[in-house]
Amino acid sequence: MGKVTTGDHPDLKMVNPSAAAIDIGSTMHMAAVNPSATDTPVRAFGTFTRDLHDLADWFRSCGVTSVAMESTGVYWIPAFEILEQHGFKVILVNARYAKNVPGRKTDVSDAGWLRQLHSYGLLRGSFRPEAEIATLRAYMRQRERLVEYAAAHIQHMQKALMEMNLQVHHVVSDITGATGMRIIRAIVAGERDPDVLASFRDTRCHSSVETIRAALVGNDRAEHIFALTQSLELYDTYQTMMKDCDHKLEAAIATLTVKASGAIAALPKARMKGKQVNAPSFDVRAALHGVIGVDLTQIHGLGPSLALKLIAECGTDLKAWSSAKHFTSWLCLAPGTKISGGKLLSSRTRRSSSRAAALLRLAAVTLGRSDTALGAFYRRLSARAGKQKAVTATARKIAVLFYNALRFGMTYNDPGAAAYDERHRTRVLANLHRRAQSLGYILSPTPKAEAVS
Structure with a gap:
């Protein structure tokens, strides 16, 4: 490949001549370095791990210290992490701010243009958290996916119950609560007697035993029981996976660097009582x-x-x-x-x-x-x-x-809705008085009407 340049701008001062850039792709990365460092300033590299290490070695041979790349899907993550491991300063750039220039539509020119912007200090890196926070975020996002998958199987269980005309969701607020799960597990185990199923009612359930019994008289069919059984098994599987993820989360939080300076004050009284739905299993x-x-x-x-x-x-x-x-x-x-x-x-x-x-x-x-x-x-x-x-x-x-x-380290104390409304009323009155004075008037409150006996 011949020597490729991207044009010079003598009115701009180059602040980072050791800058490089990568145009990220799914099967190929186009990398560009300073044209004065090599005869082939733009090269293509594959996306395999060995290719990324070769990319890092080429950057080092060209004297590169800082690399800019675009946040294209998730394809940038392996390149970003491997280049960081090799000691390069890597910044992630929003493509909307870096490539909004007409006439630069090829991978070669995109990489060269990105490098030139970076060398002139015209690129600002996106926020990238520290390694320990990135680990915590990965576990947290994985747990959110598990919650979504479990929710889908809750809907599948409810559909199977409706197909059997077992209207459990009409008599309990949540079919995954104590009453609902006892009933579902009994149905899967082979129990069909409405009286027995209604006896699994939790004492905190608002519906009576008679109401629950009437809702549990249904039309049993083998295919619906089979669907309910598999949905329950998948739901239990994801619940187990969520507990495993909770252990990872708890360990990741324990490894975080303590940011508080000095002695940490005692934990204040909890503002909310009870446990939230789908909350982690630890405190x-x-x-x-x-x-x-x-x-x-x-x-x-x-x-x-x-x-x-x-x-x-x-x-x-x-x-x-x-x-x-x-x-x-x-x-x-x-x-x-x-x-x-x-x-x-x-x-x-x-x-x-x-x-x-x-x-x-x-x-x-x-x-x-x-x-x-x-x-x-x-x-x-x-x-x-x-x-x-x-x-x-x-x-x-x-x-x-x-x-x-x-x-x-600010501590928030809520003044309450009444205090906010009063402060807003005072501010409105002050503005009205000021506007009236600017027009030559004086506001006065309306006297209260006398009470009628």
Whole structure:
């Protein structure tokens, strides 16, 4: 392959002449280095592990110290990890910001253009957590997949029961609860007597024995029993896998570097009682408190499981973002600033596929009916601007609280919905008084009407 150049720009100063870049592909990676380092500055490499080690050796022979690559699917992960193992500084780049240039549509020119941008210092790497957080995140995402797979088999069990006209889901709130699972396991074991099946009712079940018995008179067919049996076995299998994953999660949290400085304060009283559905089998709240030194569940909307997912996505210190504004902007929860000619054209938030942002939006939705300051803020904004904007704005507030708690150890104390409403009323009155004075008027309160006897 002949010598390939990407053009020079004398008005730009090269800040990283030892930069390289890779155009990531599924079967081939196109790598580019400084044209002054070799006669073939652009080379193609396969995606096998041996090829990636050869790529690292070629980079070292060319004097490369820093490598930029695009986040293409999951194909970048092996190359990223192997290059890091060889001691290179690797940054991950969003292709939307690196290749939005017309006329550069081939793999060769893409790699060269990416290298040139990197050599001029025009690329900014995406957030990549530390190795211990990446391990925790991998286990957490695997557990989420297991939960989804188990949920699918819950639906299969419910379908099989409906086909037999055993309407268990109408008399129990959750067929995977104590009453539902006892009944399902008895049916799979061969029990058909409605009286016997109804006797498996848990004392906490709201439906009476008679109601449950009436719902368990069905039409038994062998093929439906077979489907129910296999769905139950698969559900139990995924439950076992989730427990194994929980052990890995607990061990991964135990290996995290303790971020709290000095003595860690005692774990405060739990804000929520009871265990959440599909929560890990160990005490997540206590495990996280021992690492970060603060109780994230004191922030309304964040339960132990949700807090663990956020830690797995963002890390334990958040030093990658210099301020809460930078953090919320990365999450695409901050208003946009599309300005032209000094005029704001749009303040819409950018679309995002961030898992952390989706978790924070989920937390915001749960606050809709809560008697909290965040709940009052959500309801006020929802009535004025709509639920979609209210969810985004509330998620941003939770993100700021999450950032301050992790970065600075802030403890959140909820003032309550009444205090928030009163503070909002005071602020509105102050604005009205100021506007009235600017127009030459003075506002005065309306006297209360006398009571009628």
